[in-house]
Amino acid sequence: MGKNMKEQSADLLIEEVAVVTMNESQDYFSDGYLAIRDGMILKAGPMHEASAWRAREKLSMKGCVAIPGFINAHSHIGMSFLRGQADDIRLYDFLDRTFPVLFQSDHEVVYLFALLACAEMLKSGYTTTVDIMEQLPATAAAVSKSGMRGKLSPNIVNFLDDTKTDRLLEENIGYYEKYQNSASGRIQIDFNIHAPYSCSKQLMTKIKQAAQLRKADIHLHLSENLEEVSAIREKYSMTPTEYLDSLGILGPDVLAAHFVQVTDHDIDLARIRGIRVAHNPASNMKLASGFAPVAKLLKAGILVGLGTDSCVTNNRLDAFDTMKWTALIHKGNTQDATVLKASEVLNMAGAKGARSIGLDTIIGTLEAGKRADITFVRMDGKPHCTPWIKERAENTISHLVYSMSPADVDMVMVDGNILVKHGKVIAFDEKLILKDAQKAGEKLLNKTLYAN
Numbered sequence: 001m002g003k004n005m006k007e008q009s010a011d012l013l014i015e016e017v018a019v020v021t022m023n024e025s026q027d028y029f030s031d032g033y034l035a036i037r038d039g040m041i042l043k044a045g046p047m048h049e050a051s052a053w054r055a056r057e058k059l060s061m062k063g064c065v066a067i068p069g070f071i072n073a074h075s076h077i078g079m080s081f082l083r084g085q086a087d088d089i090r091l092y093d094f095l096d097r098t099f100p101v102l103f104q105s106d107h108e109v110v111y112l113f114a115l116l117a118c119a120e121m122l123k124s125g126y127t128t129t130v131d132i133m134e135q136l137p138a139t140a141a142a143v144s145k146s147g148m149r150g151k152l153s154p155n156i157v158n159f160l161d162d163t164k165t166d167r168l169l170e171e172n173i174g175y176y177e178k179y180q181n182s183a184s185g186r187i188q189i190d191f192n193i194h195a196p197y198s199c200s201k202q203l204m205t206k207i208k209q210a211a212q213l214r215k216a217d218i219h220l221h222l223s224e225n226l227e228e229v230s231a232i233r234e235k236y237s238m239t240p241t242e243y244l245d246s247l248g249i250l251g252p253d254v255l256a257a258h259f260v261q262v263t264d265h266d267i268d269l270a271r272i273r274g275i276r277v278a279h280n281p282a283s284n285m286k287l288a289s290g291f292a293p294v295a296k297l298l299k300a301g302i303l304v305g306l307g308t309d310s311c312v313t314n315n316r317l318d319a320f321d322t323m324k325w326t327a328l329i330h331k332g333n334t335q336d337a338t339v340l341k342a343s344e345v346l347n348m349a350g351a352k353g354a355r356s357i358g359l360d361t362i363i364g365t366l367e368a369g370k371r372a373d374i375t376f377v378r379m380d381g382k383p384h385c386t387p388w389i390k391e392r393a394e395n396t397i398s399h400l401v402y403s404m405s406p407a408d409v410d411m412v413m414v415d416g417n418i419l420v421k422h423g424k425v426i427a428f429d430e431k432l433i434l435k436d437a438q439k440a441g442e443k444l445l446n447k448t449l450y451a452n
């Protein structure tokens with residue numbers, strides 16, 4: 001067998017599928033194929049070239065579109081036992097209501113609900129989540145079990161009490177040392193700062209130094225609402241963004257969730273320092289935080305990914321919802337129907353999303369050398385996307401952003417492993433987890449929120 005022949009062999013050949021590559025030249029194959037070996041994409045191309053490949057297994061996905069697995073740039077998956085328990089209240093009342101329950105939740109309950117959140121996300125086409133959660137060992141176990149990819153950090157918050165600072169710093173470093181590159185490399189560990197109003201200067205600078213030393217990223221909440229801005233202004237005569245910058249926190253290693261109530265100077269700072277933003281449209285609307293200036297951020301060249309935030313402020317972990325919210329909110333708010341086009345929004349959930357979380361060297365596009373994290377959305381036989389002019393990339397993308405829902409997700413793979421098939425989770429026993437979670441969730445809420 002010649003060298004050339006060897007290069008043309010794959011483990012799996014997925015055939016007769018429309019492929020949205022999201023690569024630099026935005027290649028689209030209306031009738032395409034994907035060759036996968038050892039969990040990596042070897043080639044995405046037009047179907048008439050597929051005959052050059054030999055494969056151990058072939059799978060036709062006729063009637064489906066293959067897209068890079070969605071990226072959830074901001075989540076709190078272990079909090080989903082609080083879904084529907086803190087609606088219609090202000091952010092600070094929300095934190096007052098949920099923090100005591102979170103601090104009383106144990107490993108088991110966080111694990112069960114994080115795993116359920118993974119099931120919900122996978123069935124919506126998410127393959128990666130960037131998560132903040134107190135009990136990181138529990139979320140890491142859930143992400144590992146689910147087969148998903150995760151970039152995880154603990155919730156680092158000292159409520160400005162520096163007696164806790166060193167312990168919290170050690171906790172984040174300990175998690176980094178234990179879990180970085182675990183789950184066959186699917187888990188990465190970030191450093192965390194809950195928010196500039198809930199962490200002391202000392203804690204934030206120490207976290208920054210620890211992250212820099214390890215070339216790790218920092219995930220934080222920033223400028224979520226006007227109350228935060230007023231509180232920081234009153235104390236330091238600066239905006240939250242200016243305040244973090246004065247402490248040397250801001251840089252390309254920072255992923256800032258929200259970035260809603262910001263000034264033009266904040267946007268300038270974000271651009272100059274190269275911070276990235278996780279936009280959470282549903283959460284911003286539900287907590288009445290305001291409209292993040294997403295169109296402006298994109299124009300300034302700031303990397304913006306899309307997040308769900310926790311399902312307590314959403315209340316769904318739904319990639320399609322999140323895309324549609326993003327497009328519609330900003331069109332309405334700017335009164336300009338041309339902003340946040342479907343192709344831009346899909347990109348924010350895919351290739352740009354991967355750049356926003358710093359994983360674009362391994363995921364985010366369907367092209368040679370990337371991990372096989374792929375979502376397949378079924379387009380045929382669906383009233384809500386008929387007709388589908390398959391040959392037109394723009395029509396395919398329009399349907400994906402504006403018309404489709406998690407119910408249309410047919411298959412999801414991470415690292416070439418099939419985790420969802422025919423819309424059902426096959427990576428673990430979802431029914432069993434549901435039963436245990438119902439029991440554990442009820443017990444926790446009855447002894448906390450509903451105890452009197």
Ligand SMILES: [Zn+2]
Nearest residue numbers: 221257309310
């Ligand atoms: Zn959050």
